[in-house]
Amino acid sequence: MVGKKEKKFTRYTVLIVIMVIVFTAISSKLVILQILDGETYAEKANNKSIREIPEAAPRGNILDKNGSVLASSNIAYILVYNQTDESDKHFFDTMSKVFDLLDKNGETQKDDFELKINPFSFQFRGDDEETKRALEIKFKTDRGFADEIKNKLYKGKKGELTKAEKAKVDEELLKITPEETFKKLVKQYKIDDKKYTIDQQRRFMIIKDTLKMNSFSGYKPAVVANNIKKDTAFKFYQLLNDFPGIDVTTQPMRSYPNGEVASSVLGYISKIGAGDDKYAEKGYDTSTDYVGQSGIEAAFEDRLKGSKGGEIVKLNKQGRILERLGKRDPYPGQTVQLTIDKDVQAATEKALDDRMNYLRANPSEQLGSYTANATRGAAVAIDVNTGAVIALASRPGFDPNAFAAPGGLSSDLYNKYYPDVTEEGKEYIERMGISGESEEDTLNKLFPVDRSVKGKTVRQDAKDILPKPLFNYATQSRSMPGSTFKMMTAIAGLESGVITPDFGVDDEMYFDKGGGLSGRVYFRNDGPNGWVDLAKAIEKSSNPYFMTVGKMLRNQYGDDILAKYAWKFGLGADPTSDSKKSTGIEIPEAFGQVYNLWSLKNSYSQTYLWTTMEKLKAGSDDRGNKFTPIDLYDRDSDSSKIKSIKGDIKKQIQSSIKDGEKAFNKDTYKSLISSLIQTDPQYKDKNISEKEIKSMISAIYYVTVSDANSQIRAGFSMYDASIGQGIDAFTPVQIANYIATIANGGTRYSVHLVDKFLDANGKLIEQVKPEVAEKTGVKPETLEAVKAGMNAVNEKGTAAQAFQGFTIPTAGKTGTATIANDQGDFGRTDTAVYVGFAPSDKPQIAVCVMLYDGGHGSGAAYVARSMYESYFKINTNTKSNTNSDSNNTAASDNN
Template identity: 65%
Template structure:
């Protein structure tokens, strides 16, 4: 029994020992974790240090010309940054006050891409589209939380509101917050004292706001100033101990050594302003990263951008980097070598600017022209044997360096580029030309016609549109985006269609008396006069309108309306309306693509034009013949119910069908039914009695416009006769015209147009070559090409461009063109001055197209082509561009 008792005591003692051992063991483990495993972490915390990951931007790839000259590159610059920590934040205002004084004293500029401006208060968003600016303003305010209180208030009053309605109402309310109120709200949000001068308040706000925006994408130093000179950077480096959170580093910035040269090709970079989710998915910081916004910079963004690097660093309590723990180097973007020749590009731009200045200086030096507003122009030069673009000029241009570093774009330039005062410009334009009486009687009427209020913007009463392309737009690529009538530069195409179809031979002749009978209407060509008897070559040489209208008439009579188009499509002047052929020259940057006259496009054009005419007449209650009837409004209104919108759409579709197909599509009963439905459903007609006789009057008015007028004009011979001399619905870009001439010059092979020659890695090794690509072998007989070329040679030797090319050392061929738009005199505009050509004659190398908007007669544009040839063939200055204004006079 005692033994048993002893064993029991021993067991209790042992248990006590075990328990004590476990307790001390746990304490030991905890001490081990605290002192050994996590010792460094706790030591860092004790020393107020933190570990952060900082991304390093990659240098964008270079853009080179065909000879290796740099058009765009990245260079390292000194940058002043702010690292926010709890400690540095305590001294923020004191620190920044010192920083601003040092920057100002050394002539440096604070980085400023903050869209909220002062003196006066306003927003500056980099878009010339008012709806885009509205969307950017809403995003600006939402990103800064100005929507929160609005949403709470709306939800409190309507708990069952849908997400879409809530968003719409919040956006409308956000737009009511003025720039000044926005500024004051942000002052409060960022705790910036109103005791500072307002300029100082905004400088603080820029940095505070950038910190807030960066917080959405993790830690990143905030840039205070970039592209500082070395002396300023050194001064800051010596004072960092007195500037908590401030540091100096280097980062690449975009640099364009030739300023505005080839801006229409190269483009520019800027902050992300659309498709935020798309770029975020690709790894961009949508609040701070810059992307290509136009031209090659945008089209080849994925190749140029490079890969970001990053560093794992230790920061002390003041935000200074004390140690670099790890690093991934950024990888530069790929180099893009273009087909552009910098010297030819320069010659084209300089010659265009010179020519426009001459025209503005002597605005009445040409018959029937007022070239006061010769402010827009384009020139395209193409290698006829590859399709490579040697020069592509659009004037006016812009300096992309203004966008590479925030804060460089002045308010004046911002307004000029993105928010022009079209009301002020329009009034000056109208007064200079004295055209108010032509446009309604008063200056206000004329202003509203030429520069109407943009009704697509809700509650807008001030923002106007440029309805007739009068204001010069630096960011609009006139070479690839402008659809213009080709005028007489289209005549070589009419000649090819006539020869290939068999409608004419090279010997076919016409007695040009300076007039043409268009179905009983005699048209007199006063500018050209009578040219006497002309065959094909002399008709091209003298630009005989009666000859080529006769050719068009014969093509139509013998082979049908679409025969001209069939051949023009082979040369890239439009695209077949049947099939799935892409409407494109193949160029890498955005382009529009014009169309030649054909029956399908003609119907669609008439249907669109005359729909608006019908709607306008119905709203006014009177047609062109003076017939009056009950007013009907088919324009869309925000207040329209879905049913009313549907009825209006059905009526408009019926109108377009009537225009296209005439009597057989005019269903009087259907019109009556739809209009009756509209009167019944639309509150605008409440209380109005519309009898059957009144309904019949409305329907009769629709018939007059759609069938008697529009449809009757669809198939008249005048359509193809006008198209044959490059008028009517013929419209193409200068790029299309240059490629069409290149196709003639090389004997009938149409190449894909391209700007990119090759892609290289950052070490200069070729990754990809862009080889010439044939879009179509036209199959045109060599003899027919030769016959057309003979006429184009005669143009430069003894025809409309002979004065320009007299004694020019290289034999060339070309065609001048003077193209008009229907109402140009009424709106104060004048002819497009156009020239197309190629050189040299025996073995053509390049083709050109030159257009000066409101430039008068086409012969003057030949001067620009001569300057281009001189640069390309490296001739001496004596053969460079000279004015022909005196000879034209």
């Protein structure tokens, strides 16, 4: 066919076709990547989009013996901020709107940030100033301030800083004021201080700081507000698109439905503190996790905490969940059921508060006591047949809810729970009308500056004056028992055979400690009781009777015979043995000790060592010896050799105190002191003569042998101990258990607060059974003789008024413990103590009540009556906590 061209399939054509196919494929892929799957791949490009969000496990419940809830975990709505590159672009605008919505709905921003404003200050949680100092250093170090100081002081230094250099950095950190810290953080977090008020700046700072601290342990959202109302949560749900990064989630929140009730038992939870490395090793997130800090919450943290869960999620650019990739469910902690009876516990706390209110309102009612500072008290009730604690109260208490969530501890509560000793001390001095050369001198005497805390001016409550809500007075306050110890002296006397129940003493209101008239101690408030046998001596609380028994015990069996029997009842333990120094209670306790020679020597060796060191440092003693001052205190600048010599001298001094003449060697002292003078550069040009060294040794001898050791060898410590004074010091828990042991016939049980452990479904895991700590072996007739006197105390003795008209027979003993000979000079007075059990014919419950600065022990009996009324469910409509002590104003200082 003419004119028609034949098409040829050349290489060029093939190349063109291939190129068209390739470009078509590329274009198609680009369309898919950029348009159809654009958002997905954009999220993948953001390396912050896939996160693991931890999910807290509900803490196990804590129940009372009847199943009433004392602590639980409730699901709460939480507002969080998820940080992404996109949400960060809108941070300030977003958070401004969030704060406005929170405020309009009556919600509170989460605020556990320690840096406060108006005025600028730090509020670190700590029971002592050294802890607060450490927390301040850590706070500033975590925020980069220490690096700035290191670069300034030691720029270019290679390797680790020396101990001295680190101390210098810490010193410089502490110089940065709260206001300067605030301004540094405003700059660090790029907060516009011109655009926003100082309150707004701090609100932004809280979120920014939380994100920074969270970053140390991996990604976690910042909590903006805890436990918000359901309505508020739904409003935020509806507006999430307007708030990039904001989300609403839920998590368990610790709750204590009864407020302060049983706070001394339950304790509280709080964020993990600085330096608690043990928690990191156990898998805790130390930046956000809460743990038990005291009480049952701390003692059984491992059982209560549960197993944490978590979820792997993909977030979109607004910081909200786009996809859930995996989940591990949390598992609740175990339930701890206590032996505590919530109703008896609440009644006990109320009775203590009511009684202390009455004492403060009527401070001059009691003869010889001024009770205006009756601000602290403790009471314990124990089941005499099992050792189970029915009530354990410490006042003042605290609300554990304040610690259960960030921001719960308001500034007012912080100041209440962690008081400023200087301010509280000034207020106390003014309120109590304590006179002195000046307020400053008086403040320094009662609340001296603690020199051991470097970089801070802090004061100590040296006279134990101020109430401490977070301190458990029931388990940690060791106090003299006063006359409540007299039954123990009676038991030792009867069991050792030095007296019988009929043994009598003519009580002429004095006792001769030795040395004739000069050695007599008078009990004028008691008045003469005439001829008293054992039962009458307990009823009247006759000091001469029991001091006489103490003297007889010492003369026949030595100084430790009283302790031998007291240890059987849990009043201390042999300090030289491996025996358990505990009542058995599951929460921390400060186990007290009865008078014994070993403890007395060790107590004196420390007290008189300080006295000796002060005399040597002053360069003179009470006998007129003068010499070049010698410093035995440890100093940072001391070489290891100097520290060793000082240590040897101090050991020698303590040996002289304990063992007197046989341990005092002049040549040894001369050699050690000469060695110190030659080694320590501060004495290089002093030209200290041998005569001066002799004077130093003479001063040491006078304090250690003539004074301290002669007192140890004298009998008065035993006589004082026999009436519950001197170095006898026990906790209310110890004393209650001692009374329970008398009441049940001589079997001492381990004290316990826990009845059983249950799983999350209420299934029994473990039942706690009563444990016998010791069978005392005391004869029944001995205990019956003691009980006869205790019955008489409540029927016609020092506690009769408190139990007038009570329908159940009870037995008891009052006690009044003097804390110091000069206690009135600094506004304190005797501790009022009462112990008892009921019913007296078939005992079920034993109690101990202590009212610090409460005066006569007869007043503490009113608290015990209220405890019995609640336990036995008796409604007598008494005014037991406001009754006057007018009929008891002649009560003994040791009643």
